[in-house]
Amino acid sequence: MIDDATLDRILARVQKPARYVGREWNSVTKDWSRVEVTLALAYPDVYEIGMSNLGLAILYDVVNRDARFLAERVYAPWADMERAMRAAGVPLYALESRRPLREFDVIGFTLQYELTYTNILSMLDLAGLPLRAEERTAEMPLIIAGGSGAYNPEPMADFFDLFVIGEGEEVLIELLECVSAWKRAGGPRRPDGREALLREAARLEGIYVPRFYRPRYHADGALAALEPTVPEAVPRVRKRIVPALGPAPTRPVVPHIEAVHDRGMIEIQRGCSRGCRFCQAGIIYRPIRERPAHDVLEAIDALLASTGYDEVSLISLSSSDHSAIAEIVEQAMARHARAGLAISLPSLRIDSFSVRLAEMIESRRKTGFTFAPEAGSQRLRDVINKGITENEILETAEAVFSSGWNRIKLYFMLGLPTEADEDVSEMARLIMALRAVGRRIRRRAVEIAVSVATFVPKPHTPFQWEPLAPFEVVTARQEALHRLTQSREVRLSWPEWETTWLEALLSRGDRRLGRAIEAAWRLGARFDAWAECFQPALWKRALEETGLDPDFYTARRRPREEVLPWSVVDVGVSDEFLWREYERALRGELSPDCRLACHQCGVMASFARERVRVPREAWGCP
Amino acid sequence: MTSTPLQRLRFTFAVDGPLRYIAVLDRGRLWERLLRRAGLPLAYSQGFNPHPRVQFADALPLGYASLCERVDVFLQEAMSPGEALARTRAQSPEGLTILSAEEVPLKAPPLQGLVRAAVYCVEAWASEPTDVVKERIARLLAAPTLPRTRPGRGQVYDLRPLIEAIDYTAGEEGRHTLMMRLRCGSQGSGRPEEVLSALELALEHASICRTELIWVPQEVS
Numbered sequence: 001m002i003d004d005a006t007l008d009r010i011l012a013r014v015q016k017p018a019r020y021v022g023r024e025w026n027s028v029t030k031d032w033s034r035v036e037v038t039l040a041l042a043y044p045d046v047y048e049i050g051m052s053n054l055g056l057a058i059l060y061d062v063v064n065r066d067a068r069f070l071a072e073r074v075y076a077p078w079a080d081m082e083r084a085m086r087a088a089g090v091p092l093y094a095l096e097s098r099r100p101l102r103e104f105d106v107i108g109f110t111l112q113y114e115l116t117y118t119n120i121l122s123m124l125d126l127a128g129l130p131l132r133a134e135e136r137t138a139e140m141p142l143i144i145a146g147g148s149g150a151y152n153p154e155p156m157a158d159f160f161d162l163f164v165i166g167e168g169e170e171v172l173i174e175l176l177e178c179v180s181a182w183k184r185a186g187g188p189r190r191p192d193g194r195e196a197l198l199r200e201a202a203r204l205e206g207i208y209v210p211r212f213y214r215p216r217y218h219a220d221g222a223l224a225a226l227e228p229t230v231p232e233a234v235p236r237v238r239k240r241i242v243p244a245l246g247p248a249p250t251r252p253v254v255p256h257i258e259a260v261h262d263r264g265m266i267e268i269q270r271g272c273s274r275g276c277r278f279c280q281a282g283i284i285y286r287p288i289r290e291r292p293a294h295d296v297l298e299a300i301d302a303l304l305a306s307t308g309y310d311e312v313s314l315i316s317l318s319s320s321d322h323s324a325i326a327e328i329v330e331q332a333m334a335r336h337a338r339a340g341l342a343i344s345l346p347s348l349r350i351d352s353f354s355v356r357l358a359e360m361i362e363s364r365r366k367t368g369f370t371f372a373p374e375a376g377s378q379r380l381r382d383v384i385n386k387g388i389t390e391n392e393i394l395e396t397a398e399a400v401f402s403s404g405w406n407r408i409k410l411y412f413m414l415g416l417p418t419e420a421d422e423d424v425s426e427m428a429r430l431i432m433a434l435r436a437v438g439r440r441i442r443r444r445a446v447e448i449a450v451s452v453a454t455f456v457p458k459p460h461t462p463f464q465w466e467p468l469a470p471f472e473v474v475t476a477r478q479e480a481l482h483r484l485t486q487s488r489e490v491r492l493s494w495p496e497w498e499t500t501w502l503e504a505l506l507s508r509g510d511r512r513l514g515r516a517i518e519a520a521w522r523l524g525a526r527f528d529a530w531a532e533c534f535q536p537a538l539w540k541r542a543l544e545e546t547g548l549d550p551d552f553y554t555a556r557r558r559p560r561e562e563v564l565p566w567s568v569v570d571v572g573v574s575d576e577f578l579w580r581e582y583e584r585a586l587r588g589e590l591s592p593d594c595r596l597a598c599h600q601c602g603v604m605a606s607f608a609r610e611r612v613r614v615p616r617e618a619w620g621c622p
Numbered sequence: 623m624t625s626t627p628l629q630r631l632r633f634t635f636a637v638d639g640p641l642r643y644i645a646v647l648d649r650g651r652l653w654e655r656l657l658r659r660a661g662l663p664l665a666y667s668q669g670f671n672p673h674p675r676v677q678f679a680d681a682l683p684l685g686y687a688s689l690c691e692r693v694d695v696f697l698q699e700a701m702s703p704g705e706a707l708a709r710t711r712a713q714s715p716e717g718l719t720i721l722s723a724e725e726v727p728l729k730a731p732p733l734q735g736l737v738r739a740a741v742y743c744v745e746a747w748a749s750e751p752t753d754v755v756k757e758r759i760a761r762l763l764a765a766p767t768l769p770r771t772r773p774g775r776g777q778v779y780d781l782r783p784l785i786e787a788i789d790y791t792a793g794e795e796g797r798h799t800l801m802m803r804l805r806c807g808s809q810g811s812g813r814p815e816e817v818l819s820a821l822e823l824a825l826e827h828a829s830i831c832r833t834e835l836i837w838v839p840q841e842v843s
Contacts (some may be wrong), residue, residue, distance in 0.1 A: 004639075008827070008829060009826075009827045011643060011685070012685060012827065012828075016645075017643040017684070017685070018640070018643040018644045020643075021639075021640035021643050021714065022639075022640065023639065023716040023717065025655070025656075025713075025715040025751070087809040168707065254655060256643070256644050256648060256652070257641070257644065257645070257648045257649070258648060259652065262651075304658075305659065306659070307655060307659070308653065308654070308656060308657070308658035308659035308713070309654030310654075310659075312656065339658060340666060340672050539631065
């Protein structure tokens with residue numbers, strides 16, 4: 001255990017020391033001698049970001065409610081803390097017990113964003129553990145990962161003992177039970193040590209143990225197969241889902257310092273029925289499951305009482321799609337009017353209903369109204385199945401400005417499949433048309449903030465076969481957009497090219513990429529998601545050193561026959577469906593909301609067993 | 623939601639452990655949440671973004687413990703200090719100990735500005751023997767001026783008038799306990815670290831606890 005005196009001396013030297021002390025309100029400190037298995041939940045970025053993550057909060061709650069187990073938390077120490085810890089010889093520790101991470105039975109990392117991968121290596125190293133799974137002994141903690149990044153586990157496969165694919169609420173408990181049984185049966189002292197545990201774990205649905213799969217490559221470098229090497233390893237690991245949302249965590253840890261999302265969170269819906277073809281979340285979180293209004297309202301009450309928050313965010317991929325959202329907002333505001341409750345709704349649709357919702361919650365703060373048309377031309381919006389017309393966008397803008405907003409925020413993407421220069425001029429025209437609507441209604445200058453991301457074709461989406469658009473094309477279009485939207489009222493922003501490029505590389509890579517990730521880390525890559533820390537040159541050198549061609553992963557259109565590295569993960573949605581949607585995209589054909597018409601994506605068939613555990617209407621599927 | 627306050631309660635609290643590392647703004651947020659959890663009938667400020675009306679005394683620097691922090695909380699309904707104390711204590715995180723609650727007149731002047739000086743108990747780990755430290759203190763107190771550069775801002779100021787007293791209270795080789803009474807307020811605040819630095823000790827580490835706030839005499843309510 002790290003003693004107070006040592007910690008005090010280290011903390012006197014670092015920025016934001018509250019990141020590293022723990023003992024926050026609602027944090028759970030359990031007695032180690034009374035539990036069977038200890039788990040450290042690790043977030044590979046700073047405290048303020050990690051504390052805003054709902055997934056880890058859910059797992060912390062689920063595990064700590066079980067008397068047999070305990071879950072503690074750990075975040076990536078910022079560079080100053082890493083230096084101070086190394087200088088003092090202090091290993092990475094968990095916040096609750098302040099015990100070194102290597103004393104835990106299991107360390108579970110969440111993979112939320114590819115640009116945090118090097119931080120995982122820093123954290124393992126600071127914990128005093130070898131980076132590669134093969135180099136760790138059975139006495140060391142089992143190092144596991146989950147989260148949306150685990151849907152392509154291959155780039156990080158060398159470093160983890162296993163991946164949890166899909167929703168962790170049930171399978172994590174099963175896995176901890178498995179570890180408990182292994183410990184009782186002798187654990188690391190058994191001659192087959194770690195291997196025995198991993199083979200047991202591989203039998204659980206939703207667990208992928210990369211060392212039990214051997215990749216084979218064609219002469220041209222493309223993956224030929226990922227072959228199971230033990231009977232416990234299934235050819236494709238199907239993601240786990242919970243048939244219905246479990247109880248929302250209502251006693252979350254209240255952060256010591258302002259988190260990026262400094263408010264309570266209640267998940268109101270999982271999954272999305274809109275079927276946008278660029279969106280990975282829209283596929284991997286299927287099927288759509290709602291939390292009933294009554295449960296949401298009770299959860300809000302309990303959450304506010306236990307935390308003292310005055311703001312709650314109703315989390316979902318498309319908040320206005322919850323069937324009782326207006327009732328929820330209205331009642332929550334009425335019930336907590338005296339305490340001045342603020343509600344935030346991320347991801348509102350572009351329609352007049354969403355404007356009404358926003359009016360209901362924005363009584364306190366008129367900030368901006370956010371729109372995500374994603375593509376500028378109608379043709380391209382149809383390609384991505386955004387399902388929204390220009391008229392609807394303009395009408396919504398009219399309603400927004402008429403309701404008193406002076407600022408709108410727009411989200412677009414450049415580099416979408418089939419995009420041409422005309423689509424970019426259409427985007428500019430739409431931006432300027434929205435500005436004109438604003439000026440007409442507001443009779444003064446308005447603010448149009450435009451965030452233009454570069455599209456990354458993500459695994460398990462209809463665009464998974466597509467390449468990342470080339471640097472020259474994206475840059476030229478950014479410049480064109482800039483030229484065509486000259487106005488003091490319009491503010492454009494886009495990410496650095498290298499950031500998008502690295503995200504594409506790491507999300508689309510295969511197992512060979514692990515060498516490059518390790519090399520980049522050894523060269524000093526850390527906190528790549530932070531502009532002030534990101535050094536793309538280190539990655540280029542790492543790729544050269546390891547003899548990997550980044551274009552092979554990012555710039556190549558992959559043929560349908562190619563075995564995709566992430567095909568070992570079965571998201572329950574069929575490959576045929578994704579290909580069908582891809583072809584429809586290229587023809588500009590829309591696929592309507594799947595609550596209205598089933599497109600046979602395969603998720604109902606894949607999870608027939610889960611579906612019968614809950615009433616039919618618990619899922620959005622027709 | 624915005625409301626006229628009906629009562630003002632003054633809480634005295636101690637800060638220790640993890641709470642030492644929470645900076646001023648975050649400490650304010652922590653109190654707001656604590657008060658809402660405790661279900662006190664808070665009075666809110668006016669405006670677009672109303673906040674519970676709370677006022678702190680002189681801000682406690684990051685890293686310091688304290689035995690004597692004060693916060694005034696305005697309520698829109700009366701509540702006995704005893705009940706407010708019990709309710710807030712039940713909602714205090716580790717490192718925050720609420721020592722007392724008392725009612726003060728609504729019109730009493732704000733806490734900020736009422737503090738004239740503060741007493742700090744400073745434990746300093748430095749290799750010098752006791753008599754050397756004592757001698758340095760004596761020399762420091764004998765100096766007519768102590769020009770120093772403010773850390774970070776590069777501005778030159780005189781530390782000497784900010785020092786009211788320094789007592790060497792206990793110590794052994796390598797570890798010294800000093801009590802310092804330093805001025806605070808709009809004329810400038812003396813910081814214990816600055817005094818330590820002016821003593822030119824081979825300082826390895828210092829732990830600082832604010833033990834007493836000294837009030838402007840005539841205005842104590």
